[in-house]
Amino acid sequence: MTESNVQGKKPFLYVVVCAAGVAGDVGKLITHAQERNWDVGVIATPQGLGFLDAEAIESQTGYPIRYAWRTPGETRPLPPADVIAVAPATFNTINKWAAGISDTLALGILCEAYGMGIPTVALPYVNAAQAAHPAYQRSLEQLREMGVLVGSYEPHRPKAGGGADRFRWAEAIDILEPRLPQRT
């Protein structure tokens, strides 16, 4: 049992979901987190939203999926994050995040997470042609320098159907668990 559980408050995980082929399986990550007694809120990119079964995810987490900024005065739909997992992380969002671009709610949360010291892991799901782009390698390097932990998925062959069977959703939890803030 973690310190957080001892104090009666579960760790709160934000899962940022981007528009990559495996996004529809994000329920697997939510299940892994809930099995460790974490609470979960999902933030989708606007494109990522189209890959998800929103009703199933909202019923699994108990929270609305967020994908756009709230209006001023609207209450915050999610508690603050203790830890963040970006899974799957696209080529697009990785490059924009590293460059400090904040034109989606998901990127806004990620760009601020660095300054707020929130432990963050990214599980990229890209193909080898995307991974070969010099900007992508620079972006990963930049994110690692910022303290972002990066998952071990090796890019799949382009136009070959992807590698969903070897995408390790639970890796996000394994990487974040030792970095949970200790509550006193």
Ligand SMILES: Cc1cc2nc3c(=O)[nH]c(=O)nc-3n(C[C@H](O)[C@H](O)[C@H](O)COP(=O)(O)O)c2cc1C
């Ligand atoms: C069916 C489909 C599958 C895709 N799979 C991937 C993928 O696995 N990885 C990736 O980086 N982009 C993938 N893309 C491209 C992204 O969806 C696109 O770059 C999008 O702008 C990403 O937006 P986001 O980063 O805001 O989620 C896919 C697009 C489609 C239509």
